Amino acid sequence: QKEVEQNSGPLSVPEGAIASLNCTYSDRGSQSFFWYRQYSGKSPELIMFIYSNGDKEDGRFTAQLNKASQYVSLLIRDSQPSDSATYLCALGGSGGYNKLIFGAGTRLAVHP
């Protein structure tokens, strides 16, 4: 089992809809969770991070963490074509501080 699992996609949603991106992980010791957005040919850009169970909202983005079920999600409300990118989930904590484990990413396509 991979340490961090993401559906590779593409996840296709219409403009204005809610995009839901999911990430499951195997290490129960993980303590910190990050979502990055990566446009084709560009570097990863931090979108959100979450440390505690529950929801964390920032503008159109909401991160949801459920440590008991070992998943973390990213919701994007009012999706725009500019949101089309690959979204990377990353975990930190039990592997040592300052060490993040990345998933392979989910490609999101928002069509007009």
Place this chain on the structure above:
Amino acid sequence: ETGVTQTPRHLVMGMTNKKSLKCEQHLGHNAMYWYKQSAKKPLELMFVYNFKEQTENNSVPSRFSPECPNSSHLFLHLHTLQPEDSALYLCASSQEDREVNQPQHFGDGTRLSIL
């Protein structure tokens, strides 16, 4: 502008060449990282430096040699690379924190092609 600058942006080299990648961060961070990103694979952590000291070497072949002269600068020296080393090499930085992982901020990367 992410606050992390990498040069060069693109590099083509032969297998017998020696070259270096450079990374500089202007965020006041004290942890720096090298990652490798190959097509359709997850980001692979290569090296971690905290306060100029190497704290992680993720079983990286010796043909990759990192150097961290201070908390703001990080180099990756390349020597006798193989075609499978062609990839995007990303530098990142973060605040060092022994309690919880702080967010890492990435540079734009160096696209490396080995002939």
